[in-house]
Amino acid sequence: MQIFPLAVLPGTRFRRRRRELGLRCEAHPPYTVTATPSFSPEDFLLAYDYAETRLDTVFFPLPDLEVCWRQGAGRDFRKAADLRVRLGEIECVAKLVLNRVRPEEEIRRLARRLTQPYQVLVGPGLRDFGHLVRTLRTTTAENPFTPFEVVFFEPAELPRTSEFLNVLNLRRPHFLDGDLRYLFPQPGNRAVLFTLVSADRRARFRGDMQRQVYWWQGRRLPSLQELAELGDLDGVLIDSPVPFEAVCAWQDAVGPSAAEEFHIGFGEAALQARWLLRTCPDEYVGTVTGWKVD
Structure with a gap:
């Protein structure tokens, strides 16, 4: 409906x-x-x-949980690379990774090739939020009408999202500011979503256009009961060091019932694409989930 x-x-x-x-x-x-x-x-x-x-429905849901950040078995965020997609003859950046301070000219060049929408993934090792501010100024100057998501992976301190919103070069009011007006009681930003990914189970990131996701990195995959115990949060990012085939088997066995009850994502790009195409086949196509690294 x-x-x-x-x-x-x-x-x-x-x-x-x-x-x-x-x-x-x-x-x-x-x-x-x-x-x-x-x-x-x-x-x-x-x-x-x-x-x-x-x-018993939600008329104005937040976007699907889709915060994959890696491709293959590598698990060191310091070595993570931008995730790209090919749209026709054009290669675009879908996920811009900030795991270090990157040259401003490089950010400016990549900002001209971003998808609509796009994500900025902020790794645990980036302590210079000033670099994030400069990056967001650049990406929004090049894409003033494009909504986007900023994903913070285990930040040292809670992001003060209002400070980021104040520096953006988005054209306001954005279309989504009006279209999703009733997503929250107060009017305001609806074009930029902030997601916190953390292994901390305490709910502590609950403002408008904010969501908190549990970073599941255990050596085994979660049960339905364990997912239910994380129900106070906005979702679970499954990023366990288990074989690819084992995760596929979990998706096939547990996925249909889990997807009905919980917001679930996967850290590995191919597993995330498989999950989306399996649980939301009418909403996604393989082209836009065919992420590749440099």
């Missing part, structure tokens, strides 16, 4: 009569209606919340 907020489109008779009808709407795309004579902005939020509860 999908739901689309009422919009008042330019050039329509409905829009010309909006003041007569008492309609308030956003001035920018997608021109979402925010109030009527009988429905306040708070009433809209309550109505969506009530409908989600009654129908």
Whole structure:
């Protein structure tokens, strides 16, 4: 089931009569209606919340959990490389990896070849958040309309996401700021998602457009019971040092029931692609999940 907020489109008779009808709407795309004579902005939020509860669904979900960072058996983030995809004759960067301070000219060159959307993966070894700020300024200057996700892997301290939002060169209001207005009670950023990947089970990254994912690196794969015990978090990234074939067998045996209950991702790119194509076959194609490293 999908739901689309009422919009008042330019050039329509409905829009010309909006003041007569008492309609308030956003001035920018997608021109979402925010109030009527009988429905306040708070009433809209309550109505969506009530409908989600009654129908046991989510009308405005966050993006799927897709934070793979490596290809093959290598597990040292310091050696991780950008993940790329080939779209036709063009090779694009889908995941820009910051595991060290990279030359600004290199970042500028890669920013011109980013996919839409894209991810910036921040490794545990990057302590210079100033470099991340400069990188985000560059990527958003080159891609002012493109939504993206910043993924922090085991950072030394919790990221202060508001500081990053303040330096972006995104065009605001972004289309998603209006389209996903009712994702959270307060209006604001909906175009940039921040994800924390950590082995800390304490829920501590819970603001708007923030999610916290448990980094499962145990020597065996989790059971359904163990996944349920992590239910206070927003998902689990499975990154265990077990053979590729064993993970495939787990996906085949446990995957169908696990995917219904939990948000699950895999650290290895081929395993992540296999999982998405198996659990969401109508939403993904092999072309866009065919990540490759340099």
